[in-house]
Amino acid sequence: MQLKRVVVTGLGALTPLGNNLNDYWNNLINGVSGAGPITRFDPTNFKTKFACELKDYNPLDYFDRKEVRKMDPFTQYAMITSTQAIEDSGLDLDAIDKLKAGVIWGSGIGGLKTFQDEVENFTTGERNPRFNPFFIPKMISDISAGMISMKYGFHGPNFVTVSACASATNAMIDAMTYIKLGKAKVMITGGSEASVVEAGMGGFNAMRALSERNDSPQTASRPFDKDRDGFVLGEGSGALILEEYEHAKARGAKIYAELVGGGMSADAHHITAPHPEGLGAYNVMLNVLEDAQMKPEEIDYINVHGTSTPLGDVSEVIAIEKVFGEHAYKLNISSTKSMTGHLLGAAGAIEAIASVMAIKHQIVPPTINHFTDDERFDPKLNFTFNKAQKRVVNAALSNTFGFGGHNTSVVFRKID
Template sequence: MQLHRVVITGLGVLTPIGNSVSSFWKGLLEGKSGAGPITRFDSSGYRCRIACELKDFRPQDHLDHKTLRQTDRFTQYALVAANEAMQDAGLVLPAMRPERMGVIWASGNGGVESFEQEVLANAASNRRPRYSPYIIPKTLLDTPSGMLALRFGFRGVNFGTVSACASATTALIEAFNYLRLGKADAILCGGSEAPITPAWVGGFDAMKALSTRNDEPAKASRPFDAERDGFVVGEGAGALVLERLEHALERKAHIWAEVAGGGMSADAWHPTAPEPGGSGALLSMQMALEEAGISPEQLGYINAHATSTLAGDLAEAKALASLLGTKLAAVAVSSTKGQTGHLLGAAGAIEAVATTLALFHNTLPPTGNLSTLHPALPPQLQLISRKPMHKSIKFAISNSFGFGGHNASLVLSGL
């Protein structure tokens, strides 16, 4: 069976540090923080009162009233980010065959804001329960994939993926696999989340997963740092257009990078905690590298999942040490969550965009707020801090690991 090469031809984002690819990239390189006090609801009774919210973004500036009424924020974010990616890719029907165009979209949480509001409104009412006919599609995790197909007229493969914080990377790997097998010409893929709600922040807060550095929000998310105390939840979306190389060349598309391989694994260890030695993370990276046909030492950059939690960052660092061995100091590593916060199921999408841009521009983004490496981490770990690193690289890997022991790693290559 012929396997096709797969490339990235479109990028789109909506993030706490920038509402477009260009502003996002600028924010990453400048070390801009997206964190601040929560404005969506009264968080005064919470241990954690900070989040990475979108800035200067109004859905009504991008979407019509009907769409706004029928969708949750996480779908609205998907529509906006996907529109940028589609414009970047220049994919237009009817020049393309709609049955050969697909959508694979991710979310780890779905329409939680709409669900919470609907339940609370009915609980506070003395009338008999009265629910909106839109509450089900607002909440379903596969709503963005369906809405995106409707918006762009894509009739091919269409589904949603959910694997906690590995959801978006899982979507990208699934798209890569479909295209590699020749089952589609192009697939719009990515992920979106809108989890800054009373119950979701409260739930993570109760787990003690969130940073409580409320007086210094901009310094709260600090992956790999000795003073890290939890992650800062974020919202937004990332979108990528993946395409068969032959199809992209035929239409003279701009190519950002190539998808070389993907790996997925399970820790089979704990409902929320990572396997302490990083064995699941190591396995997903090994599988991705094997599929790409490269050795670990050929990597030039690793975009780490590192969320700023004590256990998660340490487990990933151990996995990197096991993967690279004596070459650990030769491969640059950073986590962009120091700037963006943790976008949960959408994290892998915006980080795939960041990794793509790093390859394209030969510029590796820094790890926000990394001041002192935690003493339990391997001292040879070459972490990029404070300033971007300018380095010509051929291969990079982007990691995403989620609650439940879900692991996904994506290898990208420059052309």
């Protein structure tokens, strides 16, 4: 069976750096931090009092009040970016076969705010406490894909992947596979997360996973810096339109890049800590290169998972050195989480978009907030510290790893 080629024809972004693709990308390459004091709730009693929140976000700019009441923020974000990506793709929705169009989305947590609010309302209600009838439909992770498909009438494959912070990349890999196998022509994929709420902040603080650099939020996410102390919680969404190549070509679509491979692996080691020798990260990058039928030296840029945690950054670099050998010194490596924070289940989507845009514009976004070298990292590696770098980017690899030892990786290549 001849596998189909898969290309990216539309992008949408709602991030702490901007509420659309252009603002997101421009702030990425200019090294802007999306972190700041939390405005969503009073963080006084939390160890961490800052996050990477969306800026100037009002759901009523996108939905009417009735719609807002029925959607958790994570679903709102999914709907907004899917609409952006559809519009960007130029798809004629009346002309495509909607039986061959689907939605595969990712979210690590889903409707956390809805869950928190409903339980609190139930337990503190003065009279006749009861749950809202929209509680379950708003909370469940799969509702995002369902809502998108209902809006566009897409009758093809439809589900949500849940693999912690690897969720969106798992969704992209699944969407790519359905197109490769000829089971779909068009797929909306990506991920969304809305966890900057008390439960999210309190939970990650309890794990000691978050930075507590309250005196300097904008410099708190500092991947590969010696003084990194944890990740910065972020929120938002990213959406990609994946399309079968011949289908895209026939309609004269603009093509950002080709999605040539996806890899998956498990650490099988610990519920939160990465394998200390980077075994899972090593295996997933070997897997994605094999799936893409590419050699390590064909990769120009790696958008790393790079969360700014003491253990995670080290294990990923160990894996990169093992996979790429001497070619590792010719790579550009960067962690855009230094600017966006960690969007959990949506991270893979916005980082895939960053990788695609690096190919389109031939520039690598930086890893900001580097102040002190960490002796555990080879100084000859190019982490693209503090400033974007122009270079030839024909192929970009994006890593996304999640609690539970879930590892995913995708490779995008400049279209022939």
